[in-house]
Amino acid sequence: MAPNNTKISAETPWRMLLDFHCMVDYTEALERQLAAKAASAAGGAEGEGKEGREEGKGISGSRRGVVWAGGGRYLLANILVGVTYLREALGSKLPVEVIYQGEAEMEPTLARMLTAEKLQPVKLVDASRIPYPSHHRPVEIYGFTSKVWALYAGTSFDEVLLMDADNYPLVPPEEIFEMEEYKQYGNAFWPDFWHSLWTKDDIWHMFGSKAPWEGNPHHRTTESGQVLVNRKRMAVVLEWIWYVNSHRDFTYRMMHGDKDTYKLAFYLAGKLDQFNQVPVYNSMALKDVRDTEHHWKMQSVYQYSFKGLPLFYHQSKFFPHIAGDSRHNLSLTEWLSVPASDRRAMFIHKEGMALWDNETDFEAHRKCGFVPGPDKGISDIMTQCGWKQEETSMPIPVVPRSWLPRASASVDALTATFWAVRDRIEALRYKECKDLRGFKVYPGMDRIGDDMSWHTSLKTAYRACVGDAECKAFNLDGWIKRSSTPMVKERNCIWVKLEEGEGEGEEGGEEGGEGKGSRRQAQQRRSLLLRGVEDINQA
Structure with a gap:
């Protein structure tokens, strides 16, 4: 049964409530399927059946790994710090997956650094290529949902320590997986500072429950900068986690991003008593x-x-x-x-x-x-x-x-x-500070202010500036700008758009006639864009 009530506004609770019945049907069937597999695995362990051995191995010997979710220059740089620190300072051998959304979020320079031999095993995963499940409402994946998608569908690990790009363990992650409280419940979450700030009780009441903080002075909301989950044991809960986050147009107005969606998902799965949050404050x-x-x-x-x-x-x-x-x-x-x-x-x-x-x-x-x-x-x-x-x-x-x-x-x-x-x-980034088609580069310089928008990569910033007549420059950090002057010395580079015809030879000319001239300019922009992107790919 698939969600099909597309005419109902996503910002109202009605779409979420109607989809709720689809989820109940799906998760009840999933529970039956998992129970049957578990029984088959138990029988296979005694009878040496092939299917039982494979399922038994998956249940008793879950594969563990660390996942950082994020893309773009800044987040990937923070993740690179984390992976390097994990290997060189903590001595962790656990495999790592870096999960991002689409080609525009992966910087080639940082990709090469993340895949260096000394940091292995590290896998870069483009989660935008993962098929979307038909039993869930389609939703564009970005922001908070990118991290949740990494947990729900992006990772290949059975047991996952999922962290924000700017979050780092203080002990080898191997020790974190060995916490008795985690092994007992199959999950561990951590508290935020707040009792109930940024959360509304309406969404709990909507599903027939009082809010968990009502009458509980010791309640703390969840800080999802790191979550620890056994995905095999929590398979049904994961379905509800994605259900809640796929309705973000409504749920994120009830709570701050994905933070408290996890506890709500446990409740919807009928497993609130298994939600396992650290009681020690931050x-x-x-x-x-x-x-x-x-x-x-x-x-x-x-x-x-x-x-x-x-x-x-x-x-x-x-x-x-x-x-x-x-x-x-x-x-x-x-x-x-x-x-x-x-x-x-x-x-x-x-x-x-x-x-x-x-x-x-x-x-x-x-x-x-x-x-x-x-x-x-x-x-x-x-x-x-x-x-x-x-x-x-x-x-x-x-x-x-x-x-x-x-x-x-x-x-x-x-x-x-x-x-x-x-x-x-920075040593590698400055190698990217070369002239690009239609732009002149100024290494070691930047324009402070006049920002129009930020882009996750040099390639997307270049495309945006070429396609916007108001844009006069963009810098190595991905900011496109309305003005290139005055410039100051900075640990950066700035590309300044050349005036029409400047540095482009015959392509700067314009054919006679207003219509022909406009078409000519459009052709020039397309040609410039293609050649400029090629320059970046070769840098």
Whole structure:
């Protein structure tokens, strides 16, 4: 049964409710099919049947891997940092898949770096080529849905650690897959700072349930910068996850992107009791930035295991923010807040991702008598110091990053990896700074401002600028611009569009007659575009 009610607006709940019945039929059939396969596998293990052996192997020996979802110059650069750090600093051998949407999202230079021999095994997956399931409503895949599609259909792994492009594990991922809580439930999710911010209870009421935060002061929304899922065990839930996200025109107005769609999907699958979220709140990683209005900038977030051990360092994007900041080394945070309640976190949310001095307590930790150790986590610190994560009063206690020494060493290694990768990327990127058909390049220069739009690759920026008469230039970062002057020295390149006829020889002429001239110009633009794209492909 396929969704076919195309005349109903996607922004209303009615289309989603009508499609709900299709999903119920499909997932009930899927449940029966999975149960039959499981029974067949159990019988095959005893009777040596071929089908049973194959299914049994899939169930008992699931293949694990790491997935980063994202495309375009900045996200791929952040992913390259992650893959390099995974191999060189953490020593992880797990296979990696980098999942992107369409050719325009894959930068050739970064693709070559990601597929370097020393980083293997790494697979680049164009998820736009994966057939769309007929039992789901067709939807254009971009933004938040790109990540969900990577989990639902893009990856080949049975067990997946899926991460945002700017998120990095603080321990080898092999250890994360071995968490007892994950192995018990087949999934693990992590909390956001908020009790129920950006989520509306209407969507839960629509499906006959009260919202999970109603009457639960300890509830936290989900932060989906990383999710850990056994896709074989959660096959039915995955169908509901895609159902909720494929109706994003409605659901994303009820919640912030994909974050809380996972819990709702577990409920719709009848498995809410299996939704497994870490109870330990997040810490804010702070950097002293004295020349800003608020001194303590939250540069990243620490997220913990069920036992309070630091597992993830969710950065505020190495590229472009830190790579382009010549004033501060923002990659190295100095202090950690205690796990923050939503009221405490709201101070940093309201104040531009930073805190004042009087909102941070740098003295409380000196009275604790805590002795750091490699096997100690944030829960040990909280117990020793007598702090509770539910506290709402300000200022918020902070502790030195060194109090979690294993995580601190990982952050140092990640930072060193970032700077080394940045230098390698820039060395290769500048090789792309060559004249393109119809443009003159200015290496080491840029035009600040006058941005029209951003494009994920040099190729798409070139095409956009050629096709838009208002565009006068574009830079290596993919920004097309209304003006090319004045230029300033920057770690960049800018291509300035040549005036008609300039540098193009006879092709700059115009045939007589208004109609012929217009056709001639259109032909020139098409010819220019084809030859320019060829130049980029050969660079």
